[in-house]
Amino acid sequence: MSGPAHHTRKSWVLLHVGNRRFALPAESVIELAPPVRLHNFPHTSKLIAGVIVRRGRIVPVYDVSPVLCGRESSVHRFYLIAERTFGPGNETSEASAIPVNGECELATSEMQPPRENAPPYFAGTLAIENENIDVLDLQELVSAGINDSAAANLAEARP
Amino acid sequence: MKIATQDSAKSRRARSTEAVILFCIGTQTFAIAADAVQEIRSTDSLATAAVEMELAEVPKVRHLVERSHRTYYVVSGCAHFGLRVTRPTLVLILRQIRTAVLVDSIERMADVASVHALPQAFQGEERHWYRGLIYLEDRVIPVIRPEGFLTPEEFARLDRAAKSIEARDELQGAVQA
Numbered sequence: 001m002s003g004p005a006h007h008t009r010k011s012w013v014l015l016h017v018g019n020r021r022f023a024l025p026a027e028s029v030i031e032l033a034p035p036v037r038l039h040n041f042p043h044t045s046k047l048i049a050g051v052i053v054r055r056g057r058i059v060p061v062y063d064v065s066p067v068l069c070g071r072e073s074s075v076h077r078f079y080l081i082a083e084r085t086f087g088p089g090n091e092t093s094e095a096s097a098i099p100v101n102g103e104c105e106l107a108t109s110e111m112q113p114p115r116e117n118a119p120p121y122f123a124g125t126l127a128i129e130n131e132n133i134d135v136l137d138l139q140e141l142v143s144a145g146i147n148d149s150a151a152a153n154l155a156e157a158r159p
Numbered sequence: 160m161k162i163a164t165q166d167s168a169k170s171r172r173a174r175s176t177e178a179v180i181l182f183c184i185g186t187q188t189f190a191i192a193a194d195a196v197q198e199i200r201s202t203d204s205l206a207t208a209a210v211e212m213e214l215a216e217v218p219k220v221r222h223l224v225e226r227s228h229r230t231y232y233v234v235s236g237c238a239h240f241g242l243r244v245t246r247p248t249l250v251l252i253l254r255q256i257r258t259a260v261l262v263d264s265i266e267r268m269a270d271v272a273s274v275h276a277l278p279q280a281f282q283g284e285e286r287h288w289y290r291g292l293i294y295l296e297d298r299v300i301p302v303i304r305p306e307g308f309l310t311p312e313e314f315a316r317l318d319r320a321a322k323s324i325e326a327r328d329e330l331q332g333a334v335q336a
Binding site: 037046 | 275280281297301
């Protein structure tokens with residue numbers, strides 16, 4: 001989600017991570033997957049909790065809770081699957097999953113610029129139901145997790 | 160004509176699947192192409208032939224074995240993958256690569272139709288460790304890249320260490336004689 005278009009009314013998927021709500025652009029979301037088996041194997045990539053299999057595809061699962069909430073969460077059993085882009089010019093993309101608690105909803109709103117001093121993985125905010133909801137930039141979020149030592153420590157011991 | 164058709168169908172089937180050996184290290188299952196493995200031996204049967212070596216730069220290798228006039232370095236699968244240390248009972252001696260791998264058990268062989276590419280999300284050492292992933296009976300299993308066990312630099316270090324062990328043994332033999 002690079003170069004987000006501010007001040008345009010768009011559709012967003014609202015998701016719960018920890019006790020907070022966040023938003024992703026609806027066009028980047030592929031599906032909300034039910035609780036399926038999380039497969040693990042040895043790796044050293046930070047933030048990756050394992051992989052799930054959806055519709056014949058192997059989808060990496062990013063546990064973004066340590067970055068967004070400062071801790072791992074055990075209540076997330078569903079997976080929100082969205083496209084993550086790769087490369088400096090976002091040349092390629094792949095389906096990526098984020099564990100969520102299953103309470104996802106669709107909303108239409110106008111994105112406002114991010115709050116002052118907001119981390120770079122917040123692309124902006126949405127004012128919905130008297131709540132300011134941060135819009136996630138998945139690419140920045142994963143990069144932040146990779147550089148975050150707390151998340152790194154969680155990743156070292158996997159599986 | 161009919162026979163030829165059956166043959167070509169058979170050969171198409173043969174080309175489209177790959178035989179892999181599923182093996183375990185600790186609680187993890189891995190796959191390796193069957194044609195990448197030269198032989199599978201018990202650790203007991205190789206114990207007398209194994210020469211101890213310790214190299215701080217390559218701690219996952221503690222032994223070497225001579226097989227068919229070639230030196231194979233024995234890699235601990237646990238140490239390589241960062242898994243909890245177990246008591247391996249088998250050694251996979253690889254073909255074409257001078258590496259032998261300590262594993263806990265062989266699960267079985269399987270024919271796999273396709274190997275999925277490792278998702279781009281994986282950016283760590285696993286890109287060297289694995290060729291890809293297979294989805295087999297509701298399990299995702301990494302497929303080992305045989306050349307990923309030891310880097311060319313590690314081979315060079317091990318070769319130097321092996322030469323000095325050989326020289327030391329020759330000297331000891333000469334002294335005893």
